[in-house]
Amino acid sequence: MARLLDVTDFGVLPDRPGTDAAPAVRAALRAARADAGPVTLRFPPGDYHLWPDAAHRRELYVSNTTGDDPRHRDKSIGLLVEAAADLVISGEGARLVLHGLQTTFAVIDSRRIRVEGLEFDHAVPTVVDATVVDVGVEAGRAYRLLRVPAATLFSVEGTSVRWHGETLGSGALAWSGLDALEYTQIHDPVAGRTWRGPNPLFERVHAIRRVGERDLRIDYEHAEEPADRGLVYAMRQTTRDHPGGLVLDSSDVTLSRVRFRYLHGFGVVGQNSRDVTVEECEFVTPPGTGRHSAGFADFLQFSGCSGLVSVRDCLFDGPHDDPINVHGCYLRVTAQPDDRTLALEYPHAETAGFPQFSPGDQVEVVDRATLQVIATTTVVSVRQPSGRDHDLPLRTMAVTVEDALPSGLAGRAAVENATRTPAVRIVGNVFRNVPTRGVLVTTRRPIEIAGNRFERTGMAGVYVSCDAAEWWESGPVRDLTIRDNDFIEPGGPAIFLDPRNAVREQPVHSGVTVQANHFVLDDVPALDARSTSGIHFHDNTIVHLGKQTSDVVLRSCPEADIDTGAAL
Template sequence: MRVFDVVDFGADPTGRRDSADAFAATFREACGCDGPSEVLIPPGTYALYPERAERRDLYVSNTVGADERYRTKTIAMLVEGARDLTVTGTGAALVLHGQQTALAVIDSENVRWAGFSVDYHAPSLVEARVVAAGPDWRQIAVPKDVMWRIDGTHLIWEGEQGKGGRPYWTGRDGLDYTQVHDPRTGRTRRCDNPLFTGVRAIREDLTIEYDHAIDDDTGLVYQMRPTVRDHPGMFIWESRGVALDHLQVRYLHGFGILGQLSRDLTISDVRFQADPETGRYTASYADFVNLSSMGGQVRIEDCVFAVAHDDAINVHGTYLVVKERADDRTVVLEYRHPETAGFPAFHPGDEVEFIERASLAAETAIRARIETVDGPNGRDDSHDPFTMTVTVDRALPTDLVTEDWAAENISYSPDVTIAGNLITGIPTRGVLLTARGHCVIEGNTFDDTGMAGIFVSGDANDWFESGPVRDLTIRDNEFRSLTAPAVLVEPTNTVDGGPVHSGITVEHNRFVDCTEPHVKPKC
């Protein structure tokens, strides 16, 4: 095995100099190597700035859709076209600056990441802790890396300055989205932002005076951010056999881990949790793990998921609406959710299933094999990013009517194991699962999720996240202090055409201080 040491390529383990170009050069060499190879990141702290990092034009599910302003992604560690590569960083701390993807695996096979930690120096997410409050005022404190200035009765937030002298990001007051976290209980909930309503004055010690009476919210942390998901925090696309093992993920910008049209993913012993020394609590800008149209085996085991801005784990496919019929075997399919577009949803040889959007019923579903695909390639704008034309191996029935039907790539619907994880501080769902493989959720702790602990959905009209569950066992989990159902089965069909989901077993779970029905099914 050939070993490529980032220090040999010029990386600085003291963190005083930018190591981005050295990391990029190391990964390029390792990816071009014949035979097994290892990228070694020795113990130390490495500063990774965006100006010299790799860049790729990419379309990513569940983020910014076809918005050309965000097509170019900056990537600190890029593995592309590699086979049998290990990235080892025991004792290494990677500190990212600006807005970028921490790591990406594209068109690769058997890639393992292990041992290091990832954090961002100054995220575009502001956490304001209320340190004191009175009848009509409150004083807030923010982490030391958050830059701010007062503009009349407004606060202007700024990221750190880039190498060109301008801040990487700016924002005002409550930004676009707010949730509140209580460090005393660990509870996190979505909320309206009370900090910047009716402001009379702001003082230099970050005391905000109001023209109205306020509630005493001392100790609460208001977590504020933009809503543009310009980068995935980590990205896995058209790859097989990727493993993330024994990592410390302190924060991920833009999104969490996004897996797209890949197979056989393992996430094991990864701690998604902010570094308490930073004064931050949030570890992800959105979901922690979102797997869109994955195949093979997905294993998420022995991890900690603590405080995100959306679901902890989301495993789903994608429904594309049948927009046109060109002939008996050829249809035009369309992405309908604005966050998802621009990448291929099918390959020749994949199996497609067409379902009625109103009923989502298995009994009327139609299956075929993809022969040809003409659509977006995931990298540029040479094709309409929303539509693709597919030809299948059999004549489609005449009652497959445009707009009334949707298509899912069922060659990418994995077997899933989610086991031994702690999920806490989540404002939404602990696990959202819509996969038709053999799925087991066992031995996890769901601590006070804001919505269902486990949500089995299925939706061809809103989020367009497919598909049916056929074999799911939920056992030996503990659900604590939930104010929503622990297990919610709720497909969005509007017509009863028979069961959408089947084969679900819920057994030997423990429910502690949960106020809603433990299991609420609509199959």
Template structure:
């Protein structure tokens, strides 16, 4: 690595050198390795090559964010291992960690990484009094106070001296949540840290005094208010049109944008990683949104032996995408991407199998094989929100008569899943969301103090458009500590408005341990088995 100019001392920008090393590895016979001599490496977006890419569950078709940049960019390379050998990677600006595109048998392993100035700012309340709070700011969060108003920003670019972003508290606090570092609990509180603000005063030593119009003493002493501007501009890790990709043994201190996203790929492993912020920095949040999201993956997804701590959204979400039908022309179905965060990437390939469902009931009305596709490529701005697919058989008459009532799912890209031996904590939402027809197991995990349901089985064609039905799921030998008093531990709730028949087939919930509350609340399951679960 250093022969390409990478600087293991952590002083110079290693972005271009690392890109050259990966390109050189791709020109060698396999198996290939890119090895980092142990050290610290800095990555800046200024020297990362932009790639026009469209990612599920992020900014959708917004042209302002069509170009993505990554510290480690792998495309069209098979049999590759990127081994950090215990190194530390420091990312600057709005930069993703890695992309693996059109590649097979790729492993990314053995390093720690962090964002130097993340677009989440964690403010710890160290003092309260009549009409004021005093908070501390982590060293990695530059700020300015001007005329009593507070703004946060990144460190400046070493190339032009300007920050990569700057936001006032009005913008940065849209995604606020609160962490209790003593109890180890996270929630999305409605009480805004800067509500009824009079002014902010810089007290020095990274301490800020916030004065309010109300003279009562506010709450929150010891709490960490975590502030976020909500644009999911990229993913920290992106796996697309690839097979047999493993992400292992990473110390992930902060995932910028949208966690690790698998999109239309096959056989993905996420194993032995530590998704936890470096608490010595004063930071709590380790992910801008989800930790792991798998959208339209086939084969198997294996997520084992990880720690998920401090997300700003769900820890794991595995699903497909329903595309509503807009018109029918013979055997051709015209479709649209219905959610504003999902668009621009191809949803079907030639030869994939499709299923048509009634959007209100989620009842399947027909299956077919795709014989032609027109629409998004995932690489350019043409046709970002619409596509058309032709099937090998006639479209059901009810679909041709009333196309708006139906949606289509790619059922080739529905994985089998194993989620095992993980720990979930400091999560303000859910631990696992899962909707796949592949045989799946959630076992031997620990869920501690999640603010919503620990496991959520949904599926809908009307809001998030995240498909589809669960056919065979086992939830066993998990421990649910301090479950939410306001939500069941396990929630099975497909969002169908017509319930003439079940959406999901068989779900078994057995041999789990939970500390009170409601273990399971369910609807829409044909065969629900609940047994041998222990209440502590």
């Protein structure tokens, strides 16, 4: 029987907004970790405020964040589970409110961990959702009236607006930026669409004034009435200084019925972990707050994982990038000291500093232009960064392998760890208000994408890439089943198989089945594929709205078995 601990026994009570719960939460987690048997740590219902001043801080390097930038080595973590086993953190009705820039939770070096029922939010989200509530022309000048959520902090500075975070214990602002910040996406609540686009709010400004607590009136140097009444401009900076959540070097981790109201940084990242389950979770802003952006970037990202990645019965609503991305990592070959040693590097600026290999791992060496396998071998030894410090170079590593390799690999080849590749099951989820793709997945093990609903994604509903030139996200697909899904008015091909090989004579992907899906399309295909062999497309229903285009587009796709049936 599991021992039950209550977080309030460690010196904190819920619903005390002026009290930092971080010290008590740290003490409760220490006690839970020290217990030899199964433990349940309970958060009673109510709000718990976590400030970064007393938070755990760890030097960590996380995929797709800030790479080896020394300014962002240390991460503040609201809820840290570290070197623990057989722990359940339960909190139905409990809300953890993070202040400043923090990772909501991290599970590190742990096994058999379950987080259930909690709600995570940020007191001041780092995305500004500004709704155009009124437009017009007065005295020869156009104007907009903007409304921002109560959680958004700002001040007017002449003809600019400064958006900012809270004042920390040090006296500094957690973050700040002017006007349109660095990135904007636009949300149309009526049409249920979100897209990336230009931001006209702060162009040719004549005057800005505050109107009440939440409204801003912007007058312009022109008389053309704006045509964007009702649209929401979601503005943010672009530095992913924290992962929103983290599962690192851990196994058998489950997130169940967790509500993520806002994730700062780069979503929940599963990195070098095994058997991760996300079930019945919500990634969506609190209702009635005027907020529409639930994430600064992706919602879920899995990098270099193994075992099974399972995501089921979740709601994904309002990210600033892809809701789900599962991939490996290609490392560029920069030198070949001998026929069994390769010098490798992380080429992308946002990914560096963490280990990629262990002795005994199987690796594939591929040609970067064709993405075809040059050699397969086994790791004997490796010198690489640890992911926890900067004692070794963060961008480079050296791998010694079991078998002799062909010469001339430097510059033209990349290496993937074929052992750290998961099976994937994405079932019964809803994707809405997405500016990009719904699901990105590149892994050689079995993939099932079934029973999901993709509503008006800005790009493809399902995207299968693999590239050794841009994001360096690796993985040839060998067994992918996409069935019983609803693809409703995607902004790009509903399913896009798009390996980024410059030379396309030989297929990169294979074994793709698209069956019994329902497509509602307007001028985009149901399936657009290239360099993929053995595609089976059967028993799908296709409804066309407006302009009709080809249902299936194939390029360099041998042995395809296509039956589009009768389009409606």
